[in-house]
Amino acid sequence: MNAFSMYVARESGLHKLHPLTKGSLTLALLVAGLTLPGDWTGYFLVLFIILPLARWGKVLENLVRTTWSLSWPFVLSVILIQSLFWGKGTPIFELWGISPKVEGARYALISVGRIILVMADFLLFAMTTRPDTLMISLKQVGVPSSIAYIIVTTLQIIPSFQRKALTILDAQRSRGLETEGNLFIRVRAFVPIILPLVLGSLMEVEERAIAIQVRGFNSNRKETSLVEIDDTRRQATVRKLFIIIALLCVVARIAWQLLT
């Protein structure tokens, strides 16, 4: 796929599921992980639900690899900072005046569980769902097609904007713009690069708006869809189930807060 996307194409049952089924599952897991009382729910959900699903979707390796590469800065940071700067607490050890605290480390590990849950949950969804299929399914439940248009178009034009920025950077450099050196020099390089980028893009907006209206866009007519997405009654029921689960989790949390 030529677009900016995390999608990993595989032949799997998970991939074949309706996008909204996967979406509601993602939501349910997220809500459960963040609201259910209990500190270690994050790890639990990742280990016993997300990883097996990833295996089913044949994206286990990708998921683990990407989740780790996105999360490790957080993990490192949170463990270091919360353990070392916890303030008053039980020291794990004392060395050269530095003493990480048990409470801090515990808090850090709980946070790591949540971080990994959020990452893995979203990534699983992104890896097994094509953005355009997702948009079509959203349209079918009433999300305005303008939202779908915005999301897919953004994904497709990001690479060309990244290229444009680099082209302008090179062009300005060849005209003598200094981009390396002390802070002042680098700050002064900023405007000569972004101004052409942004102004040029704004000029194009008009033509793009005309071109897309020539094809009937935003005309408030009833729209039809080229692509049909496979769906089953069972999935529709399951989707409702996930939403209910998510709501129940929130209720459980509120109840727990009130009772303790």
Next chain:
Amino acid sequence: MAIVDLKDVTYTYPTTDSPALRNINLQVDEGEFVAVIGPNGAGKSTLCYTLAGFVPHFFKGELTGTVEVAGSESSQSTLHEWVLNVGLAFQNPFNQISGAKYTVFEELAFGLENIGVPRDEMKARVVDVMELTGISDLADRSPYSLSGGQQQRVALASILVMQPKILVLDEPTSQMDPIGTREVFGVIRKMAEQGMTVVLVEHKVEWIAQFADRVVALKDGQVLLEGTPAEVFTSSIVEESGFGISRYTSAARKARELGLWKSHRLPVTLDEAAEGFSQALTPDPPSASLRDASRSPGGTGE
């Protein structure tokens, strides 16, 4: 039957003082292929926008006179109704790709989805238009992975699939390389031969001269001259303005100054030029040519 009827149209953009179009009178018959030429700032793009309804509905501003295109009249219709009848394409193919679809096939169907065409009909129309424009082999490609010429053909196809009554094209080959230009002109010519009404703004005079029925020369927002390609491209008015000059015409003019050109008419196409030059280079019967050669002012005299 006139499918385009502009009467005394004057239009001024909202933020400017001077009109972009002044007292334009233009009629185009159904099935005609009209080319529009003129220098920059002549109002060619504004004319295209007017034919497509974007002037005044998109740009606002002041419009006087009547604009009737394909049965719709400017002050009575909305832009949404207008676009069903008029297809508009411009220079930059990148800006004409919606961005909302991942494959060419879906991109072509985009317009049909917007106007609510049923699925089966959509698929049939897309397949047909891909064949018409020669892009069937691109169906599963991403529109962003194509060459300029391919993208422009996709843009044209995505408009043709809506089955407009008129095709308005604003310099569609200006950003193309020679191959792309050939591909795009190929599609336009095919549409014209099939009876589509075409209004084409172009600089490539030689091509227009070959295929257009009529040429309209614009300058400063007004119609400077109208007529067949031969009439317009060989007229002295156009020559003085400095635009719309065919290389063949220039070459023949030069030859005429040198006393070589025999025909009364100046050529505007390659064929006419070839004919004229072969006439010019055919030696006359012996006695006549010797006498003439010694007398003519810029003669080849040896």
Next chain:
Amino acid sequence: MVENIKKEFSTRTLVLIPIAIAINIAIGELVVRLKLPVYLDSIGTVLVGAIAGPWAGALTGALANLIWGLFNPFAAAFFYVAAVIGLLAGLAGKRGAFEKEAPRWLSVLVGAVFVFSLTMFIFAFTNATTDETGFTTYPSMAELFSSYAPIFIVAILAGGAIGYFLLQRGGYAGIWGLVTGGIAAIISAPTAAYVFGGVTGAGQDLLVAAFRASGAGILASVMAQGAVSDPFDKMLSFMVVWLILRSLPARFKAR
């Protein structure tokens, strides 16, 4: 009200939004490439707010983060912050902050006040004393100023200079940006603290560490870190948008 919302979403606006989001990303990357100590990843969002209005700006911010969330879920969690940034940019636009030229002295004032407050803020945290019961007392502004007077004076002067050179005549935009940044810091702190344990995995975490070391709670430390970086970043973003809009030919401002 619904009419007003709808009016903001003309085709021009819908076409602008993907471009603005792509601009967010392209500029965000450029800043990393130029190794500048800022984010400046909301310029597109602010631009849409300024040109098309608060609702369009809010939508742009929300979608920008949700889309970015497909790659880095961290960003998705803060979609509401980006939405608020877009909303405030729109309000600023309606008040003409991006059109008017502010006097230079205003920029100097804004800069000076900002750096002064920041310095005050940081010193308050680092000089806080916590007793055995966990109760933290923060010194008063007067106490701090008298203890560190020379530093504060330098801060005021430096702030004034920064304001003069960076904000130039975009003072109104700069003020709106400052306020927006402050609000952004406050509303993003709970999510950062609760969901992500108070860190971003980047350099600012050191700030959080510093605040924690001085005895502040987690939420407070995160808010403090935000208060240091966000207002400046947004102040600059708003000013850049001001600069961009001044350079636009009149034709494109006609809505």
